Amino acid sequence: MDIAETPGLWEFLSSLALGERLSGRVASIESFGVFVALDDGPAHPVYPGVGFISFAELAWQRFEEATDIVRVGQRVTCEFLQFDTWNGEARLSLRATRPDPFQTFADDTRIGQTLPGRVTKLVPFGAFVEVAEGIEGLVHLLELAWTPVETPEEAVRVGDQVRVVVTEVDRQYRRLVLSRRRALPPQL
Template identity: 60%
Template sequence: MDWQVESPELWAFLESLHRGEIMSGTVAAIERFGVFVALDDGPAHPVFPGVGFITIPELSWRHIDAVTDVVTVGQRVTCEFLQFDTHNAEARLSLCALQPDPFQVFADRTVVGETLLGTVDKVLFFGAFVTVGDGIVGLVPFKEIQGRPAAGSPEEFRTGDEISVVVTEIERSRRRVLLATSERKDQLQN
């Protein structure tokens, strides 16, 4: 469909938007691939339930099991405009862009060497994933990573256990936290 010809008012509206612009609207429909938003300002979409669209990763900084954990149909939302999707003639939006990133908050307040209490989420052959608060999950590796010795062994972990861990590395760019068990702290610092 040639949106410029079929819906010139919609096309002109979308072209006028700027990245970072704050937009409000109402959740019009929830699909398995994202959320349609009927924007307060702007025309209706001739095909979709809303001119705005939020993909699943843009709903929340945290892992979500269901879209309805974050939004419901009829809910008012305020989002940041990301880009004009010319193929679908819709405004791509982000709900999480207007919320503090819990990973960056964690990285700002946590230092390498700090001991934290965490809960073992999952144990795999290469390491244990441990939640250390506010949706932040770190890895206790069972194998060497980047020249660092293993920070734990599978026998030490059971899903659901609360354990004491030490932060050994925070990688902001990769959004990764490496951990060790408290008993291995001295071993890893050498």
């Protein structure tokens, strides 16, 4: 079936405005995103809903499974992002309807500030440290200890409680850069 010829679907999707709030019911959770049956929208001839939320648009915080955020049958209100003319669906954002915790954190944080945190993940180039609920920053390998280390495991382990210094807050890319070395007493 040609989606473009579905009665009412194209007209409905074309009438939506960027940022408009749309409500509906989670119709299906798939490995690539979440379909939403919109209250005021027509049925989709192929998909379980005319609205679609990519995983990146579900929540501000990191999550393992979409079911950590939504469940089939749950009512949601989302923000309209764009008309996907290829699939004939409304691309939606659930997270856009909620305050961004990173921006709130950035409002209350300054460069040079020392914060307590917990190591959440080790990567070849450093460690991620959670300094507030849902707010993680990267401590680069060079900033883990006063003496050079080749792997993050030489300085910290996942779950370690550490003190870090804020060295950069990038609001646009929601990136936080931290230093553990600057929070440690100098090595003589």
